Amino acid sequence: xxxxxxxxxxxxxxxxxxxxxxxxxxxxxxxxxxxxxxxxxxxxxxxxxxxxxxxxxxxxxxxxxxxxxxxxxxxxxxxxxxxxxxxxxx
Numbered sequence: 796x797x798x799x800x801x802x803x804x805x806x807x808x809x810x811x812x813x814x815x816x817x818x819x820x821x822x823x824x825x826x827x828x829x830x831x832x833x834x835x836x837x838x839x840x841x842x843x844x845x846x847x848x849x850x851x852x853x854x855x856x857x858x859x860x861x862x863x864x865x866x867x868x869x870x871x872x873x874x875x876x877x878x879x880x881x882x883x884x885x
Contacts, residue, residue, distance in 0.1 A: 817843070829854075 812818060821839040825832055858866065 810841075 825835045
């Protein structure tokens with residue numbers, strides 16, 4: 796197992812998920828006094844695992860049709876566009 800790659804992916808996803816809508820929704824579900832915390836954890840963790848699996852599947856399918864260089868460019872331009880849009884709306 797490539798631990799450096801694992802740490803890079805883990806760190807990137809962990810930082811990206813901090814404070815996002817998913818984490819806030821999970822926080823709100825867990826704030827209910829009668830809500831079992833283990834159920835909130837199990838359901839939210841399962842949802843994140845499933846969405847990650849879909850991302851891996853989609854990425855592997857797209858990578859068979861599009862070159863990695865083009866994917867990097869599209870992702871980079873997409874992130875810049877989202878950043879600009881966010882600043883513009885703020």
